[in-house]
Amino acid sequence: MTAGLETRELTKAFGGVVAVDHATVSFRHGKVNALIGPNGSGKTTFFNCVTGMIRPDSGTASYRGKDITRTAPHRVAAAGIGRSFQLCRIFPRMTVMENLLAAVRPQGIGALLRRSGGAADVERARGWLHRVGIDHLEAAEARDLSYGQQKLLELAGVLMAEPETIMLDEPAGGVNPALIDRIAALVRELNAEGRTFIVVEHNMELVMSLSDHVVVFDRGRPIAEGPPADVQSDPAVLEAYLGV
Amino acid sequence: MRSASRWVALAVGVALVLAFPLVSPNAYILSAAVVILHYAVLSTSWNVVGGFTGYISLGHAAYFGLGAYGTALLITRAGVPSFLALGLAGLVVAVLAVPIGIAALRVRGASFVIVSIALVLILLLVFQSWREVTGGSDGLVVPRPFPELLRPQHHLVFFYLFAALLALVLLAWWTIDRSRFGMGLKAIREDEDKAQALGVPTFAYKLAAFVLSATFTALGGGMYALWFGDLDPVFQFSILIGSYMVLMALLGGVRHLFGPVLGALVVGVALEFFKQQYGDTQFHLVATGLLLGVVVLFMPDGVIPAVRGLLARRGPQQSSIREVSAAELQKERVP
Numbered sequence: 246m247t248a249g250l251e252t253r254e255l256t257k258a259f260g261g262v263v264a265v266d267h268a269t270v271s272f273r274h275g276k277v278n279a280l281i282g283p284n285g286s287g288k289t290t291f292f293n294c295v296t297g298m299i300r301p302d303s304g305t306a307s308y309r310g311k312d313i314t315r316t317a318p319h320r321v322a323a324a325g326i327g328r329s330f331q332l333c334r335i336f337p338r339m340t341v342m343e344n345l346l347a348a349v350r351p352q353g354i355g356a357l358l359r360r361s362g363g364a365a366d367v368e369r370a371r372g373w374l375h376r377v378g379i380d381h382l383e384a385a386e387a388r389d390l391s392y393g394q395q396k397l398l399e400l401a402g403v404l405m406a407e408p409e410t411i412m413l414d415e416p417a418g419g420v421n422p423a424l425i426d427r428i429a430a431l432v433r434e435l436n437a438e439g440r441t442f443i444v445v446e447h448n449m450e451l452v453m454s455l456s457d458h459v460v461v462f463d464r465g466r467p468i469a470e471g472p473p474a475d476v477q478s479d480p481a482v483l484e485a486y487l488g489v
Numbered sequence: 490m491r492s493a494s495r496w497v498a499l500a501v502g503v504a505l506v507l508a509f510p511l512v513s514p515n516a517y518i519l520s521a522a523v524v525i526l527h528y529a530v531l532s533t534s535w536n537v538v539g540g541f542t543g544y545i546s547l548g549h550a551a552y553f554g555l556g557a558y559g560t561a562l563l564i565t566r567a568g569v570p571s572f573l574a575l576g577l578a579g580l581v582v583a584v585l586a587v588p589i590g591i592a593a594l595r596v597r598g599a600s601f602v603i604v605s606i607a608l609v610l611i612l613l614l615v616f617q618s619w620r621e622v623t624g625g626s627d628g629l630v631v632p633r634p635f636p637e638l639l640r641p642q643h644h645l646v647f648f649y650l651f652a653a654l655l656a657l658v659l660l661a662w663w664t665i666d667r668s669r670f671g672m673g674l675k676a677i678r679e680d681e682d683k684a685q686a687l688g689v690p691t692f693a694y695k696l697a698a699f700v701l702s703a704t705f706t707a708l709g710g711g712m713y714a715l716w717f718g719d720l721d722p723v724f725q726f727s728i729l730i731g732s733y734m735v736l737m738a739l740l741g742g743v744r745h746l747f748g749p750v751l752g753a754l755v756v757g758v759a760l761e762f763f764k765q766q767y768g769d770t771q772f773h774l775v776a777t778g779l780l781l782g783v784v785v786l787f788m789p790d791g792v793i794p795a796v797r798g799l800l801a802r803r804g805p806q807q808s809s810i811r812e813v814s815a816a817e818l819q820k821e822r823v824p
């Protein structure tokens with residue numbers, strides 16, 4: 246089994262609140278992983294620590310055997326990890342196409358000064374917009390899109406950077422059932438093409454149908470992991486969710 | 490068709506600028522035009538960092554002053570030929586801007602504004618008190634590059650020199666605007682953390698834009714020193730000059746190549762008018778403050794976009810996707 250994203254004793258406290266507490270987790274590379282847990286259990290903070298958005302207090306994170314602890318977000322992205330945000334984040338005053346072009350990663354000064362929106366980049370962007378189903382909105386300003394469309398746009402932007410591992414923070418949050426199905430289908434397809442997923446999600450139906458491997462957080466620690474069916478019946482998980 | 494009319498407009502604009510000295514009635518008008526061109530250079534230079542990244546520096550007078558004094562001191566102290574001194578001063582400021590940028594660009598928003606102001610105030614104090622070198626508030630006389638020229642010819646030459654510098658800065662802004670580098674800078678303006686998560690090396694991008702902007706501003710300052718011939722820390726390192734740059738860019742529109750030039754024209758003419766009308770009072774300070782307030786509150790995108798928006802509303806109705814999406818939003822949210 247190839248090593249994918251792994252953390253060892255990862256810890257982050259905000260004042261007295263230990264949001265992530267000595268979390269040692271390894272996700273299945275090449276699979277769809279789910280990260281679940283009650284509200285405030287540290288899932289988003291865990292994402293932020295791994296992707297370099299916030300510095301963990303202690304512990305390590307590695308990706309494919311390479312240490313990525315306290316690595317700047319753009320370097321984590323360059324290492325092959327893309328992510329979405331819980332509260333969908335796009336570039337509101339750019340067009341849909343520009344949102345994708347902003348994710349192009351040029352190498353070298355010459356490439357940097359070359360015109361943005363060259364034929365190859367635009368072609369690739371259209372491909373992703375088509376796949377998420379908003380290619381007809383290419384020229385629209387992103388802030389004029391509906392929330393569901395913005396979520397799709399964010400996903401297309403993440404994909405434009407061609408990450409091999411994609412971390413999604415509540416992709417189904419606040420979107421209608423039809424759209425949830427579309428997003429789920431897309432995750433399956435992309436996974437079949439070789440991309441690894443780590444998905445934070447509260448929609449249990451979606452988690453159970455989509456994922457190969459589930460990690461459960463409670464108060465900043467992983468308390469259970471395994472195939473969805475096993476995790477579902479784990480007493481510790483039931484306790485965490487029911488708050489006994 | 491559209492791009493053809495654009496080229497025609499550009500050619501007409503360039504021709505008008507180049508022909509202006511020929512039709513300008515007297516030396517006073519010509520010198521006022523030089524002042525406006527120099528504002529246009531500064532404001533467009535400011536826009537290289539302010540417009541693309543949204544980092545609002547109120548302290549760009551620092552690089553203006555450093556460029557001016559750098560040029561002057563290289564000429565008077567080291568005997569460097571005038572225009573070589575100008576280029577060297579630009580280079581020195583570029584080098585200085587690297588550590589300054591590394592320190593200042595760590596903070597965002599209002600904190601960045603304050604850091605940028607602090608730098609000007611520090612430089613003002615240094616240049617005022619370091620009298621042996623800078624002449625302090627007695628001023629520093631800069632030898633003229635063309636001593637044989639009479640005043641009107643002097644203005645004429647500098648009109649074209651400033652126009653050439655403006656063309657250079659505009660070309661740089663235009664190149665960045667359409668480049669992938671520029672797209673990364675605009676992503677920073679929109680949402681810096683998101684941009685970085687997508688892989689944009691935000692700090693390196695910001696720093697590069699900042700250094701470029703400071704360097705162009707310094708060249709504007711050096712050119713000013715050669716033209717005006719007399720420097721005083723109070724005027725070179727003034728918050729007012731920095732505020733003008735911001736005001737002009739915001740007024741004309743920071744997202745538009747010619748926005749700052751338009752702003753420089755409007756503010757420059759207004760300032761000259763007030764000076765003519767009311768003499769050297771503090772009135773222009775109040776006017777500047779008011780104008781800055783009005784623009785920030787009512788036209789945050791500047792005059793060009795505001796007028797465009799007005800024309801669009803007058804013109805044939807475009808179908809708005811925002812209306813559609815509001816309905817869709819209702820549908821798509823989980824009840």
Ligand SMILES: Nc1ncnc2c1ncn2[C@@H]1O[C@H](COP(=O)(O)OP(=O)(O)OP(=O)(O)O)[C@@H](O)[C@H]1O
Pocket residue numbers: 259262263264282283284285286287288289290291331
């Ligand atoms: N920037 C912050 N400052 C202070 N406390 C924070 C911050 N971010 C998160 N926390 C706290 O850390 C804990 C974990 O929050 P986090 O957002 O990681 O949980 P989560 O599992 O993503 O929750 P949810 O399912 O509601 O999104 C919470 O108690 C939260 O209040």
Ligand SMILES: [Mg+2]
Pocket residue numbers: 288289290331
């Ligand atoms: Mg969360």
